[in-house]
Amino acid sequence: MRETFIDTTSAILTEEPRTALVLADISAAAFAPAARRHPDRVLNVGIREQLMIGVAGGLALTGLRPIVHSYATFLVDRAYEQIKLDLDHQGVGAVLVSVGASYDGASMGRTHMSPQDVALLDTLGGWTVHVPGHAGEVTGPLRTAVAGDGAVYLRLSTQTNDRARPGDGSLAVVRPGGAGAPLVVAVGPVLDEVLAAVAGLDVTVAYTNRPRPFDTVGLRALAGTEVVLVEPYLAGTSSRLVDAALADRPHRLLSLGVGREDLHRYGSAADHARWHGLDAAGLRHSISAFLDPA
Template sequence: MSSTTTTDPVITSGSASAPADQREAFYGLLPRLLADDDRLVVVLAAVGAGYLDVPEELAGRVVDVGIREQLLVSTAGGLALTGLRPVVHTFPPFLVERPFEQVKLDLGHQGVGAVLVSAGGSYGWPAGGATHFGPRDVALLDTLDGWTVHAPGHPAEVEPLLRRAVAGDDRVYLRLDPTSNARPADVTDDRWRVVREGGCGLVVAVGPVLDRVLAATEGLDVAVLHAVTVRPVDAAALRAAAHVPEVVLVEPWLRGTSSHLVAEALRDRPLRLLALGVDRAEHRAYGEVADHDRLHGLDVAGLRRSVQGFVAAQR
């Protein structure tokens, strides 16, 4: 299997007012952002080029470097040095893993910003196989300084998060997922919000896993705290919601990625932490997204088994 591809997965079309998914919302918004902000430039590495409908007068601010992911990020770094605001887009492994040295040096070391926007989540296009799976992206960015990370859980959250990101000059990662919650969350600020009260534990649901967490914990005496902006961690909200030592962290990427940050936020308290997410084991599976959710215990039944067993063990 090739490590990159020029073939995009098919996007289901939706109306302009109600995009079918987060990625479609992103593509529909970009032409408007380009028209609104002369600083903005979009940098692609083949992925997405066929879906972006930009008027001819704005086409000069869309740069497609082809299947050259290191060049993708280096180009963004150079553009940022000139005062432009790059929006850089491809699948997570081609945006963070392959060009990690360029993310580290051409953005971080040079002290310039960009908005990295991925699509596909951890395994959102199973037909692409392991080369297109991206569960390690946030863990890698955690080794660097100064990154804001958003994990939207609904197509309607993409616009406010992206508009806020392009208006700044910092380094932002917007991680689009192929699955979404039924309703958008309030993303007017970066606060984590309690969506269910409970007394025997706290479940932190990150981005698009919220609906599954709510279904899995139905009838259990646990609180649910929802996080969309996960870097920086909202330590104040976490501390306010963690009334007992039992905390379950459910992330749509590599299991345990945020464990050290949760532990740091609660460092002066007793803590029993269960981290759920994408397994580190190499499963070598294709199938459908739902199959991967089951494989990693991120479906409703798997989450309920894990949360219920963990909370029951402390009694």
């Protein structure tokens, strides 16, 4: 996904003189050719993430369309107040593109993890959030985001599904269940593990790679009484939206995702998926217990 982002952004910078890219050293080497072609619009401020977002706000105030890129934990967590004030409060948007989603950087430890990025942006209003599940789901949202003026977050991951499901971000049925079957919503790169987890269960599996704005119309069309939400970031991030969408119906909701606890462990992303119950076995266990309480 990161390579697709770099290639697409480099092309956009050439095609569209309104765009600018702001970096804080991360991926600067990969963007060096683009920086040579567009020295005034590829701006590496050094390891200064507060300035990175401030610069993006200033660029947008002059009418440019900034793309801002770093690790999620530095781009969103560290610069949260700049996102709130230098973008939102000034009435301007930007396209924020992160790598290092949740525990992609597991071996680097907690300092390089950000499972809370989408929840943080949820404290603000009006952000569009894309969570691609495959490299083939990056270019479309990126180009659409750059062509607009709004506030957009593109959350890239090294976790990926086997194949791309680009779509338009609305909930799409991947595996239909029987009439009234429980609905399992998978967001982005957790889909393949979800499909493996529910093998043999009578559930409908639906997919989205654009959790904000959440497709509540599609949700209401597909949901029966039981809904399971599986997200690759903090557990429960979207549960308030699902509950609000189904407020007029009796329903039960299970929200799965990354836990809040700092595990103080390294290992691989697969290890962390297992520890957070997001591998196929863990998901199977949680979903079965929810659907068929003993």
